[in-house]
Amino acid sequence: MDNFFTEGDRVWLREDEQFLPSTVSSCSGGVVVFATDYGQVYTYKQNTLTRQKVQPMHRSSIRGVEDMASLEDLHEGAIMHNLYLRYKQKYIYTYIGSILAAVNPYQPLPGLYDRPAVEMYSQHHLGEISPHIFAIANECYRSLWKRLQNQCVLISGESGAGKTESTKLILKFLSAMSQHSLEVSSRDKTSHVEEALLESSPIMEAFGNAKTVYNNNSSRFGKFVQLHVSQKGNIQGGKIVDCIL
Numbered sequence: 466m467d468n469f470f471t472e473g474d475r476v477w478l479r480e481d482e483q484f485l486p487s488t489v490s491s492c493s494g495g496v497v498v499f500a501t502d503y504g505q506v507y508t509y510k511q512n513t514l515t516r517q518k519v520q521p522m523h524r525s526s527i528r529g530v531e532d533m534a535s536l537e538d539l540h541e542g543a544i545m546h547n548l549y550l551r552y553k554q555k556y557i558y559t560y561i562g563s564i565l566a567a568v569n570p571y572q573p574l575p576g577l578y579d580r581p582a583v584e585m586y587s588q589h590h591l592g593e594i595s596p597h598i599f600a601i602a603n604e605c606y607r608s609l610w611k612r613l614q615n616q617c618v619l620i621s622g623e624s625g626a627g628k629t630e631s632t633k634l635i636l637k638f639l640s641a642m643s644q645h646s647l648e649v650s651s652r653d654k655t656s657h658v659e660e661a662l663l664e665s666s667p668i669m670e671a672f673g674n675a676k677t678v679y680n681n682n683s684s685r686f687g688k689f690v691q692l693h694v695s696q697k698g699n700i701q702g703g704k705i706v707d708c709i710l
């Protein structure tokens with residue numbers, strides 16, 4: 466069989482139906498040694514290796530991408546590896562087209578959600594700057610006028626994935642946009658709607674959350690949060706309906 470990889474090459478090694486990101490660490494005397502990025506070492510006789518077993522890694526997977534729709538390697542291993550590469554650099558957000566994947570950092574990331582971040586994402590369309598939950602919130606807010614239709618964000622993930630925190634971040638961004646849309650003179654009078662929205666979270670959590678093995682502050686119910694936005698762009702009211710108890 467012709468040699469389709471050499472020492473030092475980045476490849477996907479197929480093991481137990483999974484593609485593991487690996488490096489060919491040696492290739493001599495008819496024996497090939499692979500070192501995976503997750504610390505395992507696999508040794509094979511060269512003549513037993515097929516192109517199904519070892520696949521070249523595309524450069525999009527080697528350097529990592531902000532939007533996984535542009536990954537050339539299409540399998541779960543490539544998605545997990547891309548999220549892992551980004552997470553190591555403290556980039557917790559990655560797009561898959563217009564979908565956002567968030568990896569819970571379980572620690573505060575300085576500057577990620579502060580006032581300048583709100584300002585920056587409010588001035589850019591989705592995909593123009595690095596992936597962020599604020600970009601999703603901004604797209605939603607702007608689409609109210611662009612499409613003249615109600616907008617909806619669906620947040621899903623396993624327990625402890627960060628759904629509740631993501632919901633609060635979207636509310637934070639929308640509250641800031643709502644405040645921004647008002648005349649300076651009327652800002653103080655109407656700020657109580659946004660404040661009430663943000664302050665409802667600890668109250669809901671006090672009644673509806675519990676400590677579990679997965680999450681110290683686990684929501685024991687699902688939430689449907691509805692916001693009513695005026696033509697001028699400020700939040701005039703809203704409601705939270707509990708579901709999936």
Ligand SMILES: Nc1ncnc2c1ncn2[C@@H]1O[C@H](COP(=O)(O)OP(=O)(O)OP(=O)(O)O)[C@@H](O)[C@H]1O
Nearest residue numbers: 571572573624625626627628629630680682683684
């Ligand atoms: N973006 C983030 N930055 C920093 N920490 C986060 C972030 N998202 C989540 N966390 C941390 O992870 C914990 C769990 O997140 P969260 O409660 O949002 O999960 P969840 O998906 O709503 O879980 P459950 O389904 O159990 O309610 C939070 O209490 C917080 O400490």
